[in-house]
Amino acid sequence: MKFKAGAKSELTFVGSLFALGVLVFWDTWRSELPEINLTISPKLFPYIVSILLMALSTILFIQILRGDLATPEGLEPGDKIEKSDMRTFLVVLASLFAYLLLVERAGFVIANSVTFVGISYSFGNKNLVKASGVAVLLSTIIYFCFTKFLHVPLPSGIFKGLM
Amino acid sequence: MSSAHSLLDGFASALTLSNLMFGLLGTFLGTLVGVLPGIGPALAIALLLPITYTVSPSSALIMFAAIYYGAMYGGSTTSILLNTPGESGSVITALEGNKMARNGRAGAALATAAIGSFVAGTIATLILAFTAPTIADWAIQVGSAEYVALMLVAFSTVSSLLGSSQIRGFLSLAVGLVLGLVGADLQSGLSRLTFGNDAALEGIETVTVIVSIFALGEALYIASRFKETGWKIIPMKGRALMTRDDWKRSWKPWLRGTAIGFPLGIIPAGGSEVPTFLSYSVEKSLSKNKGEFGKGAIEGVAGPEAANNANAAGALVPLLALGLPTSATAAVILVAFQTYQIQPGPLLFTTNPDLIWTLIASLFIGNTLLLILNLPLVRFWVQLLKIPRTYLFAGIVSFAMLGAYALNTSTFDLSVAIAIGIVGFLFRRYGVPITPLILGLILGPNLELQFRRALQISAGDYGTLIASPLSKALYLTLFLVIVAPNAIKLVNKLKAKSKK
Numbered sequence: 001m002k003f004k005a006g007a008k009s010e011l012t013f014v015g016s017l018f019a020l021g022v023l024v025f026w027d028t029w030r031s032e033l034p035e036i037n038l039t040i041s042p043k044l045f046p047y048i049v050s051i052l053l054m055a056l057s058t059i060l061f062i063q064i065l066r067g068d069l070a071t072p073e074g075l076e077p078g079d080k081i082e083k084s085d086m087r088t089f090l091v092v093l094a095s096l097f098a099y100l101l102l103v104e105r106a107g108f109v110i111a112n113s114v115t116f117v118g119i120s121y122s123f124g125n126k127n128l129v130k131a132s133g134v135a136v137l138l139s140t141i142i143y144f145c146f147t148k149f150l151h152v153p154l155p156s157g158i159f160k161g162l163m
Numbered sequence: 164m165s166s167a168h169s170l171l172d173g174f175a176s177a178l179t180l181s182n183l184m185f186g187l188l189g190t191f192l193g194t195l196v197g198v199l200p201g202i203g204p205a206l207a208i209a210l211l212l213p214i215t216y217t218v219s220p221s222s223a224l225i226m227f228a229a230i231y232y233g234a235m236y237g238g239s240t241t242s243i244l245l246n247t248p249g250e251s252g253s254v255i256t257a258l259e260g261n262k263m264a265r266n267g268r269a270g271a272a273l274a275t276a277a278i279g280s281f282v283a284g285t286i287a288t289l290i291l292a293f294t295a296p297t298i299a300d301w302a303i304q305v306g307s308a309e310y311v312a313l314m315l316v317a318f319s320t321v322s323s324l325l326g327s328s329q330i331r332g333f334l335s336l337a338v339g340l341v342l343g344l345v346g347a348d349l350q351s352g353l354s355r356l357t358f359g360n361d362a363a364l365e366g367i368e369t370v371t372v373i374v375s376i377f378a379l380g381e382a383l384y385i386a387s388r389f390k391e392t393g394w395k396i397i398p399m400k401g402r403a404l405m406t407r408d409d410w411k412r413s414w415k416p417w418l419r420g421t422a423i424g425f426p427l428g429i430i431p432a433g434g435s436e437v438p439t440f441l442s443y444s445v446e447k448s449l450s451k452n453k454g455e456f457g458k459g460a461i462e463g464v465a466g467p468e469a470a471n472n473a474n475a476a477g478a479l480v481p482l483l484a485l486g487l488p489t490s491a492t493a494a495v496i497l498v499a500f501q502t503y504q505i506q507p508g509p510l511l512f513t514t515n516p517d518l519i520w521t522l523i524a525s526l527f528i529g530n531t532l533l534l535i536l537n538l539p540l541v542r543f544w545v546q547l548l549k550i551p552r553t554y555l556f557a558g559i560v561s562f563a564m565l566g567a568y569a570l571n572t573s574t575f576d577l578s579v580a581i582a583i584g585i586v587g588f589l590f591r592r593y594g595v596p597i598t599p600l601i602l603g604l605i606l607g608p609n610l611e612l613q614f615r616r617a618l619q620i621s622a623g624d625y626g627t628l629i630a631s632p633l634s635k636a637l638y639l640t641l642f643l644v645i646v647a648p649n650a651i652k653l654v655n656k657l658k659a660k661s662k663k
Contacts, residue, residue, distance in 0.1 A: 016332060019310050024341055027356050034351050039619045042348040045611040046355055049344060054339040060330050070331065074389065082388070084592065089387035092560075094270030096379065096584065099564045100577045109567075115564060116557045122386045125553035134554060142565065150217050152569050 007079050012071055014061050021053035054155040091122040107157015165402060166293050173520030179526055182225050185218075189226035190532045193233020193296035198241050198544045202559060204234035205491040205601075206377035210566050212370050221504040221521045228417075228522055233495050234492075235475060236533045239276040239468055240544055244397050248595060249298060252435030252471035255443045257458065259463030264397045266459050273403045273541055275413045275461055276468040281534040282414075283421040283469035287476035288526045290425060291334035295512075295523075298484040302509035305485075307617035308628050314610045317487050319645050320430070322599040324437060333594045338586070350615065351392055362575035369498050369605055371567045373491075375580035376597055378563035380587015382556050384478020387588075395555050403538045413465040417444050420469025427470075428489070429478020434473045435490075442470035476526070483507055483519060487606070491598045494605050 028046040071077045095118025102111035116135035117128060125131050146152045197209040201607065220225075238253035243260035252604040256276060262271040305313070322332035326509050345356045346366030405413065420442045446466040448457050457461055466564040479489040486508030490495035500507050511519055537544075567580035590597055621627035627634055 009548075010593050013589055014334075020338070020341060024344065024356065027358075031355070032351060034353060036351060036660040038351060038615075039623045040353045041616045042353045042355075045614070046344055049337060049340045049607075053334070056334045056337055060334060063330065068328075070328070070592075072388070072594060073591040076392065080452045084387040086387070089261075089383060091502040092386045093382050093581070093585075095560070099561075100574055100581065103568060103577070104574060112561050112565065113598065116561045119382060119386075119560045120557040123556050125551070125557075126293075131557070133555070135557070136255065137371075138558070139561075140564075146565075146569065147173070150213070152213060153572065154565075154569065155335060 006069060007064055007067075010064055014057050014064065018057040018061070021050045021057065024050035024053065031035055047131065088122050092119060095119050095122065103157075104155050105157065107159055108154040109136070109139045109143050109159065110157060112142065166296055169296075169516060169520045170524060171290050172517070172522030173522075176221070176517065176522040177225065177600040182222055182521070182525065183528070184252050185222040185226040186229050186433070186529050187532060189229025190233045190529055190536055192226075193230035193545060194237040194240075194533070194537065195233075196236020197234035197239075198547055199237075199288075199550075199555065200241055200245070203377065203492070205373065205495050205561075206559075207234065208492065208495045208499065209373040209377070210496075210562055210600065212502065213569050215565060218233055219507065223499065223503075223531075224496075224518065224522050225525040226525050227499055231475060231492055231496065232472070232526065232529050234276060235471055236280055236355055236537050237544065239464075239471075240273060240516050240537075240541060241496075241548070243272045243276065243464070244545060245254075245548065246397075252474070254436065255467040256464055256471075258443070259460050261397070262459035263461065263464065268459060268461075269397060270403045271289075271405050271409050271461060272459075272464050274538060275409060275465045277403070277534060277537045278300055278405070279413060279417040279465045279469040280422065280472040280564045281426065281530055282417045283472040284476060284530040285527065286418075286421050287425045287428075288523065288530065289471035291476050291480055291526075292523050294429075295480050295484045298480060299509045299512045302485050305633070306631070307613040307620065309631055309633045309637070310613040311617060312634045312641075313485065313487065313627060314606055314613070316637050316641050316644075317489060318599070318602060318606070318610075319641055321489060323645055327459070329592065331593075332599050335590065335595045335597065336599035338601040339600035339605075340607040342372060342600070343604045343607030349612075356645055360575070362573060366608075367579055367604075368567075368570055368576055369503050370570055371576050371598025372583050372604055373495055373498070373601060374566050374663060376587035376590075376600070377585040378559050379580060380591060380597075382560045383584060384589035385493075385556065388592075403541050409461055412461050416442070416462045416466035417469040420466040420471075421443060423466075424470035424473030425477040426454040427656070429480045430489075435471050438470045438474045439467040443465040443470045456647070469565070479526075483511060484509060486511075486609075488602065491601050494598075494601050498603060517525040542550040633663045 025047055028050065031043070033041065033043070071079070072081060075081065079092065095115045095161050098118060099115040100113045113132065113135040117131045120131045120135075121128060141155055146154050148159060177186070192207060192211075193204065196202045196204060205229055211227070211230075235252060239256050239260065242253040242257035243264050244256050244298070246261040260272045260276065263269065318336055323329045323338045324332075341356070343366075345363055347354050347357075347364045354364055423442045423445065424435075424438045427441070443463055443466060446460075447453065448460040449457065450460060450462050452462075475492075478488075478490050478493050481489055482493045482497060486506060487569060488497045497507055505511070505515060505518070564577065564580065567576045568574070570576055587597065589595075590600070617627055618625070629638060
């Protein structure tokens with residue numbers, strides 16, 4: 001079978017939504033009800049939602065097979081759809097994961113600076129020294145604003161005792 | 164107490180120094196996020212939600228309302244000078260406004276947009292002040308079963324009117340409903356979709372989802388697809404002023420835009436695209452200078468801009484009177500209310516009258532501040548567009564991560580944020596609208612609650628759902644809006660086929 005360009009990846013996306021529906025259905029089915037008498041089971045609503053999700057993704061799946069492909073945001077119908085730049089995508093994603101991994105281990109200032117520089121780089125900034133300077137300055141200001149003025153505690157990490 | 168009297172009291176408390184400062188800050192931030200493409204008012208308010216911990220409810224809500232209105236003023240500036248609409252309501256403005264700027268009439272376009280927004284915002288807020296309490300009075304009698312019907316109507320209209328494809332809108336809604344399911348069921352304690360994770364038992368934080376689907380999703384999307392696209396600002400000559408002729412051509416479109424925008428905001432018509440577009444086509448067909456349309460007709464800026472503002476005010480009616488948000492921004496404001504343990508809805512006018520009237524009064528004040536701030540400062544806002552995009556997005560993303568983390572100081576929320584960011588990327592790439600997801604997430608648990616409550620009262624009799632005349636009318640509307648057009652389409656298709 002011959003697909004239009006981009007149809008395969010969109011089918012995968014819609015297929016994963018169907019899988020999400022299956023997951024919700026399975027999770028609801030296997031869970032054990034507590035021994036209380038309820039007029040309406042707490043399982044009813046999840047069942048409805050999962051069936052809705054599976055049904056809708058099936059319909060969209062068929063529509064895509066018939067050639068009704070999505071128009072990405074910011075484009076007009078009929079515009080040429082270019083492939084995403086996967087390398088940049090991964091740099092952004094890595095910057096996000098860096099935050100997750102670093103924030104409690106190395107502290108807020110380091111995590112925030114690493115993410116800032118990473119995102120700045122992925123948007124095409126070549127001057128990483130300048131970006132790092134901006135990042136550290138900004139992160140330090142935010143850190144003190146949050147901990148001192150807004151009284152929202154942020155992890156000091158390796159600077160514990162210093163800050 | 165009459166609305167007029169309550170409103171005066173509202174003015175009295177909104178005009179205290181600290182509330183005024185929060186209003187001013189809100190108009191400033193709102194214009195800022197409106198001007199910068201890529202951040203909308205929904206994201207801006209969501210990012211600022213952590214301040215609800217330290218600030219009083221009325222100050223925070225005044226600021227959020229000012230951001231809400233301010234973003235629309237800022238959005239029109241970007242549309243006109245940059246041809247990059249800062250938010251969805253300004254898409255139509257870009258059509259004529261940018262052409263005007265190219266013809267050297269940027270000042271007039273900016274002026275008619277700002278003054279039109281002010282006129283429409285003021286009239287619409289006035290109507291809001293007098294209709295919302297009436298609707299709330301009536302809505303107190305609305306029972307659980309009718310609420311179920313109301314929510315289903317809101318879901319369906321928002322899902323089917325946004326974006327180009329109905330089915331994608333409903334899919335987005337369904338994913339939002341799934342996210343709303345996560346956590347322990349309040350009535351039975353049954354844990355749903357937690358997969359043994361204790362942090363997930365409390366459910367997924369709405370704020371985290373909103374922040375990450377907008378900020379992280381947008382960053383992933385723009386970085387991997389539109390990195391090269393830069394901004395080209397059209398330089399503005401002279402001051403933002405209108406000639407006598409401009410005034411003559413603008414005032415009727417302003418009023419017509421208001422008349423179109425406000426009612427469409429009250430009914431959940433899915434945001435500002437429909438009313439602004441409608442206003443544009445009305446102005447085009449009524450105009451004596453039809454030839455100018457497409458080349459920079461001032462009516463094409465004045466009408467849609469007024470419609471956009473009136474629409475935003477209209478959307479506050481169902482939010483305040485019924486607790487039903489009909490746009491992404493209204494949904495975030497609902498969450499802001501909830502963080503203060505205040506539930507918007509019919510009871511709000513009786514339980515928190517001071518808060519609500521202060522909020523409405525501050526909408527008037529914010530609108531006036533915006534007019535004063537915007538026109539003289541327009542050059543300053545344009546300067547802001549010169550912040551390099553690399554730093555802009557780096558700032559947005561790191562602030563979004565901070566927002567997700569600071570909420571509960573938990574890394575679980577950060578993992579959720581990254582996952583939702585990827586969902587946001589996929590939705591943008593595959594043309595799935597995002598607002599239905601947010602509505603589903605926020606209103607889904609509420610829908611389930613009202614549904615179960617209705618059936619508990621009726622002891623399991625499903626007939627109760629369609630028992631009252633209001634429910635019947637709402638389901639009929641649902642049928643007419645969703646099922647009928649599709650059925651007609653299908654019949655026409657079949658006819659066309661049989662002719663062949």
